Each structure stands twice: as C-alpha cells, then as structure tokens.
Amino acid sequence: MCIPEKCLSVMTHMFLDPPAGSRYAAMRIRLRTKPLAHENFVIQAGVEPTNNRAERAIREHVIQRKIIGTLRNCKGTAIHERLMSVMATWSQQGIDSLKMLRIKLGS
Numbered sequence: 001m002c003i004p005e006k007c008l009s010v011m012t013h014m015f016l017d018p019p020a021g022s023r024y025a026a027m028r029i030r031l032r033t034k035p036l037a038h039e040n041f042v043i044q045a046g047v048e049p050t051n052n053r054a055e056r057a058i059r060e061h062v063i064q065r066k067i068i069g070t071l072r073n074c075k076g077t078a079i080h081e082r083l084m085s086v087m088a089t090w091s092q093q094g095i096d097s098l099k100m101l102r103i104k105l106g107s
Contacts, residue, residue, distance in 0.1 A: 057088050 018024035061084040065077075087097045 057092070058084070
C-alpha cells in the first residue's frame with residue numbers, strides 16, 4: 001500500500017468509523033449537527049482557515065502598547081485601539097495612513 005492509499009485508509013477509518021469517545025467521533029458528530037458552520041474556508045475561496053492575518057495585523061500595536069505602558073486607563077486604551085484599528089484598515093486598503101490621518105485631524 002502506498003502512502004496516499006494508507007492515509008486515505010486511516011482517514012476513512014477515523015471519520016467513517018471512529019472509536020467511541022475519540023476526538024474524531026466528536027468531530028463527526030459536530031459535522032453532522034452543524035455542517036460547515038465554522039469551516040467557511042472549505043467552501044469559499046479566499047477565506048483563510050486561521051485568524052493569523054488578523055493577529056499579525058495587531059501584533060505591532062500590542063507590543064507598542066506594552067512597551068509604552070501609559071495606557072493604564074480605559075479611556076486611553078479605547079482611544080489607542082480605535083486609532084490603531086482605523087490606521088490598520090487604511091493600510092490594508094492601500095491608503096496612506098499618515099496622509100489620511102492629517103486630513104481627518106485637520107478637518
């Protein structure tokens with residue numbers, strides 16, 4: 001039996017006839033009760049299976065917040081979060097964040 005056939009055999013056994021109480025059995029039940037509820041990446045092109053892109057987008061800001069250490073009250077934290085979220089969105093859309101920030105603060 002070649003490797004792909006062996007993998008197919010193991011996967012077939014795990015998902016079609018999983019041992020009771022195993023994580024595969026739980027997955028099989030979940031897929032039957034809520035088919036593709038959270039697995040949009042399987043049926044829609046361009047949807048990633050993880051949230052790594054979102055985590056990478058905010059990582060720099062989280063590190064800056066921890067280094068600065070001055071965002072110790074709720075108001076300062078909320079302002080920082082909103083400002084960084086808007087700037088990250090502009091960056092992802094290809095808009096010059098600094099230019100747009102100057103326009104918004106100037107008006």
